[in-house]
Amino acid sequence: MNRSALVGAFVLGGMALMVAAFVFFGNFHPFTHTDRAVLIFRGSTNGLSVGAPVNFRGVQVGAVDRIAIAYEPKTREAFIPVYVTLKKNGIMIAGEKHGHMPGLTEMVAHGLRGEINLKSFVTGTSQIDLDIFPGTPAILHPELTDETEIPTQKSSIQAITDTFTHMPLRQIGDDAAATLALVHHLAETLDQRLPALAESLQETSDHSRATVDAAHDMIATLQPQLLTTLRSVDRLVAAGTEQLSSRGQELHSLLLTSRETMSNANKTMIDLQSITSRRSIDRANLDASLRDIAAAAAALRGFANDVERNPQLLLTGRRQ
Numbered sequence: 001m002n003r004s005a006l007v008g009a010f011v012l013g014g015m016a017l018m019v020a021a022f023v024f025f026g027n028f029h030p031f032t033h034t035d036r037a038v039l040i041f042r043g044s045t046n047g048l049s050v051g052a053p054v055n056f057r058g059v060q061v062g063a064v065d066r067i068a069i070a071y072e073p074k075t076r077e078a079f080i081p082v083y084v085t086l087k088k089n090g091i092m093i094a095g096e097k098h099g100h101m102p103g104l105t106e107m108v109a110h111g112l113r114g115e116i117n118l119k120s121f122v123t124g125t126s127q128i129d130l131d132i133f134p135g136t137p138a139i140l141h142p143e144l145t146d147e148t149e150i151p152t153q154k155s156s157i158q159a160i161t162d163t164f165t166h167m168p169l170r171q172i173g174d175d176a177a178a179t180l181a182l183v184h185h186l187a188e189t190l191d192q193r194l195p196a197l198a199e200s201l202q203e204t205s206d207h208s209r210a211t212v213d214a215a216h217d218m219i220a221t222l223q224p225q226l227l228t229t230l231r232s233v234d235r236l237v238a239a240g241t242e243q244l245s246s247r248g249q250e251l252h253s254l255l256l257t258s259r260e261t262m263s264n265a266n267k268t269m270i271d272l273q274s275i276t277s278r279r280s281i282d283r284a285n286l287d288a289s290l291r292d293i294a295a296a297a298a299a300l301r302g303f304a305n306d307v308e309r310n311p312q313l314l315l316t317g318r319r320q
Contacts, residue, residue, distance in 0.1 A: 034062075034085045034086060034087060034088055035085070035086045035088050035103075035104055035148070036065070036083065036084070036085055036086075036147060036148070037083075037084055037086060037104055037147060037148045037149065037150050038081050038082065038083050038084070038145050038147040038148070038149050038150070039081070039082045039084065039114045039128065039149070039150050039152050040070070040079050040080070040081050040082075040141045040144060040145065040149065040152060041079070041080045041082065041116065041152055042077070042079060042080075042152075043154070045067065045080050045082065045116060045126070046124070046126065047116075047118065047119070047124050047125045047126035048064065048067065048082065048116055048125075048126040048127070048128070049064070049067070049125070050064055050065065050066060050067060051063055051064060052064040052119070052125065052126065052127050052128065053119075053127045053128075054084050054086065054114075054127070054128045054129075054130065055127060055128070055129050055130065056129075056130045056131065057129075057131060061086055061087055061130065062084050062085050062086035062087055063084065063085055064082055064083070064084050064128065065083045065084060065085050066082075066083040067080065067081075067082050067083075068080070068081045068082075068083070069081075070144045070145075072143075072144070079141065079144060081144060081145055082128065083147065084128065086104070104148045104150065105148060107132075108138060108148075108149075108150060108151065109138075110132060110134065111132045111133045111134040111135065111136060112130060112131075112132055112150060112151075113130070113131060113132075113133045113136060113138075113150070113151050113152065113153050114128055114129065114130050114150045114151070114152050114153075115128070115129055115131075115152060115153050115154065115155040116128060116129075116155060117129045117155050129155070130150070133153070136151075136153065137151075138151040139151050139152075
């Protein structure tokens with residue numbers, strides 16, 4: 001075999017290896033049915049590059065083909081369209097006999113959404129994750145692309161990043177500096193006033209200790225007197241108890257006598273009430289007696305007047 005044939009065979013073999021590597025390790029799949037779609041992001045796509053995987057819950061279903069920039073003059077906003085290629089035979093509807101593969105429009109209607117997530121913390125590369133989120137609004141941009149669009153949403157990492165990005169770090173730093181200044185001023189003030197405060201606390205502690213000692217001495221002095229007083233009170237209580245016990249019968253007799261006396265007085269009052277009643281016979285007799293006495297007194301008064309005018313009446317009497 002001549003040299004030219006060897007060189008030609010080597011070149012053909014190398015080209016065959018390149019094609020095989022491109023087919024098996026690249027994004028070119030001539031025998032695979034694919035769909036093209038676009039995801040339009042409003043925020044940053046750091047770490048995302050051409051060839052990045054497109055996963056659905058950890059299963060790679062496609063790859064990124066192209067990343068572009070779209071500017072909207074009316075709203076003065078910039079968008080980042082990311083064009084992807086999806087393996088059409090990698091998704092099917094459960095329950096279909098022939099493995100019917102749903103269209104992207106149908107999947108989007110059922111809640112298919114895309115988001116950018118970090119692929120590796122070491123390299124900082126990102127990937128696109130697809131998932132079904134039923135009930136979430138589908139924000140589309142028909143004025144930016146004619147391709148089938150998969151709506152996007154912010155991932156948890158992007159939400160955290162945006163939160164930290166929009167944090168008022170300058171204001172937080174100024175507030176922290178002001179707080180540190182106040183703490184420093186407070187520390188200096190305490191450093192100046194703590195010695196005097198410590199001396200005052202020491203004096204207060206000494207006075208308190210002296211007061212406690214004086215109170216302890218007073219209690220020790222008064223304790224015998226208090227014990228004597230308590231004994232006297234005990235004796236007084238005992239004597240009072242004995243007196244009450246001994247006089248109990250007398251008090252009981254006195255109470256019975258008082259009850260009988262009150263009963264007799266009540267009866268007497270009832271009798272007096274019956275005598276003084278308007279319909280009582282005794283009151284009528286008493287009224288008649290009083291009238292007779294009054295008449296006798298009137299006659300006696302008249303006789304006294306006659307005697308006063310004519311004293312001889314005592315000797316001769318009244319003449320008819």
